[in-house]
Amino acid sequence: MTGDFRRAHSSAPPAEPIEGEQKGPDVGTRLRELRKMHGLSQRELAKRAGVTNGTISLIEKNSISPSVGSLKKVLDGFPISIADFLTLELKPRKKVFYQAKELREIASGAVSFRLVGRDTRGRAIQMMHERYAPGADTGDEMLSHTGEECGIVVAGVLELTVGGEVRRMVTGDAYYFDSRLPHRFRNPGTVDCVVVSACTPPSF
Amino acid sequence: MTGDFRRAHSSAPPAEPIEGEQKGPDVGTRLRELRKMHGLSQRELAKRAGVTNGTISLIEKNSISPSVGSLKKVLDGFPISIADFLTLELKPRKKVFYQAKELREIASGAVSFRLVGRDTRGRAIQMMHERYAPGADTGDEMLSHTGEECGIVVAGVLELTVGGEVRRMVTGDAYYFDSRLPHRFRNPGTVDCVVVSACTPPSF
DNA sequence: GTCATTTGTTTAGGATACTCAACAGCTTTA
DNA sequence: TAAAGCTGTTGAGTATCCTAAACAAATGAC
Structure with missing residues (x-):
């Protein structure tokens, strides 16, 4: 055999x-x-x-x-x-400043993710400017990937689910968790929700 | 059986x-x-x-x-x-959710740095909610340390100097650079400037 | 050269993993 | 009160893993 x-x-x-x-x-x-x-x-x-x-x-x-x-x-x-x-692993100067319009849109629609930098190769952090329309959601399916992520709610209301725990967050509130825990973002409010997030390593 | x-x-x-x-x-x-x-x-x-x-x-x-x-x-x-x-850590001992008032103030005065999480030990990213009063400045002395950092201007105007290059940034603009390059933040405007920043590894 | 050791591979058969299907318990719908 | 839907569990049978032992090839000793 x-x-x-x-x-x-x-x-x-x-x-x-x-x-x-x-x-x-x-x-x-x-x-x-x-x-x-x-x-x-x-x-x-x-x-x-x-x-x-x-x-x-x-x-x-x-x-x-x-x-x-x-x-x-x-x-x-x-x-x-x-x-x-x-x-187990068996075997200068980049662009610094980005105008708002230069942030790269990587998810348009009810959810908008705008990335700092054209690509994340060779970078330790992935920072994004996120905007969720009212009712917008990252999906029924829970997200889960290697790394850590954090963010601060800049405007509106965000409902965040992490490892089974659900929390309503308002402007100024923040989060930090291990990205391997299943998670989900949703805007339960009536106005746009804006979040600045960072994760490492970059996952897109 | x-x-x-x-x-x-x-x-x-x-x-x-x-x-x-x-x-x-x-x-x-x-x-x-x-x-x-x-x-x-x-x-x-x-x-x-x-x-x-x-x-x-x-x-x-x-x-x-x-x-x-x-x-x-x-x-x-x-x-x-x-x-x-x-x-995977099933029972996350670490705190995930932070109310705005829970962010830890680590630099009060004309410049305010409010850290996500009580301490950064065991964490890959240090995220902060920063506020610069009009005219506020991180100092005449340029900063420089190992790592990478990035941020998005959420309100007001920020003058950022990195490696000799000076740039005026407005709401929505962003930056990303190697922290070893000498850098400096200043608010040249007449209203508070708010920035959400992230750096790795944590440097405070 | 021959013998002794060591190497990695392979076979047969017992031990374990996995599927299929039946089962019991619980909740919802009629 | 079923009846239909779900839940997780379990027994019997089959597929797979794992061991014990035999095997061939390469190396070194004498």
Whole structure:
């Protein structure tokens, strides 16, 4: 059996191939490279981890998708956490001043997001001038992404939901939270709501 | 069969129990809480993820340890990466919402800096609500420190000097620069100037 | 050269993960 | 009072993971 686990069991019909893992190499390749960086053989790692060398081999060849428990056991042989393992990296003067009209509109309609700077590449912060029309909403679907974000309400009223907690915020109020917590913005008022926000790293 | 996967298969003899997962709740609890934060039922999530509701149930009860492939499929239903999922702080100790009066004043007088959050430790961004009285100035001495900073003028007029370049900015205008460049803020107008700014890393 | 070690790979079979479908409990609608 | 809708749980069967052991190839010792 030289199966490829990406076929994702026998579930969805054709089931489009699962992406490797965020960006970067797949689990098997990551493990192999990390193991070699540590100068270990499959058997040495297997012994430390309390699994068999065959398991290491199968994982590295992507012949199987290890269970979370097994992967943790294997990585404990280094040791390294699963999160670190999956995100590990294996391998002058810009424009300063922007006129209001130069802010780049990246979401027009009931919700307007105007970005400071043409693009966020090479920048640590993404700052935006946001405007929500009455009733406007970032969507039924909760947002969620890596990073941190904060903002101050400059005008109007903002209803902010973060990790299940809902709060009504008025002019001058502010927020700060981990962007991985599901969140949602909505204007429950009758006039435009304006917010200045910042997040890191840039997510658009 | 109500097995507990922590017994880690039939490998190592007693095999001390595998720790939940780094710090914080185990995979099952994390999944359950995250799912509820998103307001989804087991069946809804299962449908999005392309697995059965039974699988979600078994994972959440820690009756099984899902394979990495399966866990990824499940988390794609939100979506969120495995790494973020495992490091997510479920119970945010940090305060998220701040009333205007709660912003911490860190520079009173002609210049007022009001910080979002009591302190910036453990945070990636320092956001401030700044107010400059007419004629107010950050000082004859140019500022300079590591990091990046940006802001949007919310009211009044701001004269900003960065790396020798002086610019008059009005409501709605914005800036972004490397904080190592010497810089200075001044209000050349006759009414208060209000700015919302953000910088990283926090420098106070 | 032969033997001993080490390497990674592969096979068979038992252990576990996963699906399908049935089940019980709760809420809403008729 | 069903009846239909939802919720999460669970049992039986199948697909997959994981181990134990055998294997071939490469390396080093003598």
